[in-house]
Amino acid sequence: VQLQASGGGLAQTGDSLRLSCAASGRTFSSYTIGWFRQAPGKEREFLATASRSGDTYYADSVKGRFTISRDNVKKTTYLQMDSLKPEDTATYYCAAIYTSHVATIQVSSKYEYWGQGTLVTVSS
Numbered sequence: 001v002q003l004q005a006s007g008g009g010l011a012q013t014g015d016s017l018r019l020s021c022a023a024s025g026r027t028f029s030s031y032t033i034g035w036f037r038q039a040p041g042k043e044r045e046f047l048a049t050a051s052r053s054g055d056t057y058y059a060d061s062v063k064g065r066f067t068i069s070r071d072n073v074k075k076t077t078y079l080q081m082d083s084l085k086p087e088d089t090a091t092y093y094c095a096a097i098y099t100s101h102v103a104t105i106q107v108s109s110k111y112e113y114w115g116q117g118t119l120v121t122v123s124s
Contacts, residue, residue, distance in 0.1 A: 001023055001024070001025040001027060001028055001031060001096045001112075001113045002023065002024045002025060002113070003021055003022070003023050003033075003094050003095065003096060003113055003114065003115035004021070004022045004023075004115050004116065005019060005020070005021050005092060005093060005094045005115035005116060005117055005118040006019070006020050006021075006022070006118055007019040007020045007118060008091075008092060008118030008119045008120045008121075009119075009120065009121070010121050010123065011084050011120065011121070011122050011123070012084075012122065012123055012124075013084060013085060013086060013122060013123070013124050014083060014084065015084050015122070016080065016081060016082045016083075016084065017081050017084065017120060018078055018079070018080050018081070019035070019078065019079040019081065019092055019094075019118060019120075020076055020077070020078055021033060021035070021076065021077040021078070021079075021094030021115055022074075022075065022076050023075040023076065023077070023096070024075065025075075028072065028075045028096075029052055029072040029075075030052055030098065031052060031096040031097060031098055031113075032049050032050065032051045032052060032096070032097050032098070032099060032100045032105055033049065033050050033068075033070060033077040033094060033095070033096055034046065034047075034048065034049040034094065034095050034096075034097060034105055034111060035047040035048050035049070035066075035068060035077075035079045035092060035093070035094055035095075036092070036093045036094075036095060036108055037088075037090035037091065037092045037093065037120075038090055038091050038093070038117075039087075039089060039090040039091075042090075044093070044108045045059070045061070045090075046059050046105075046106045046107075046108065047059050047061075047062050047066060047068075047079070047092075048062065048066055048067075048068040048079065049068065049097075049100075049105045050068045050069060050070040050077055051100040052072075052100070053100075054070065055100065056068050056069075057102060057105065059106070062081075065081065065082050065083050066079060066080065066081050066082070067079070067080040067082075068080075077094060079092070079094075081120070084120075084122045085122060086122050086123065086124045087122075088120060088122050089120060089121050089122050090119075090120060091117040091118065091119050091120075092117065092118050092119075092120055093114055093115055093116075093117045093118075094114075094115045095108070095111035095112075095113060095114045095115065096111060096112060096113040096114075097110055097111045097112060098112065
């Protein structure tokens with residue numbers, strides 16, 4: 001599976017952005033897709049996942065503000081980000097993992113495929 005993230009850019013506090021993660025490969029629908037972010041000088045942070053069946057899981061830090069969804073026909077996963085804050089500034093990555101086990105999907109090192117990242121900058 002090859003992944004390409006897009007949709008990042010400059011936003012102001014309170015704005016919304018929608019990130020997209022386009023996949024290639026015939027087995028996209030078999031994978032759980034996750035979103036992570038990494039701010040300068042910080043570790044990569046788990047945000048959300050959408051399993052192959054469409055089940056979703058969120059980190060507490062973004063629950064209620066971010067929404068993940070996927071379209072298996074278009075082979076695309078989305079991350080809708082609302083009520084953006086300056087602390088959301090980071091490079092956002094999508095990744096694929098062949099499991100939906102809750103403990104495993106939160107660990108970035110367990111993911112098999114990664115997109116190149118898209119930068120989101122939120123100004124106050």
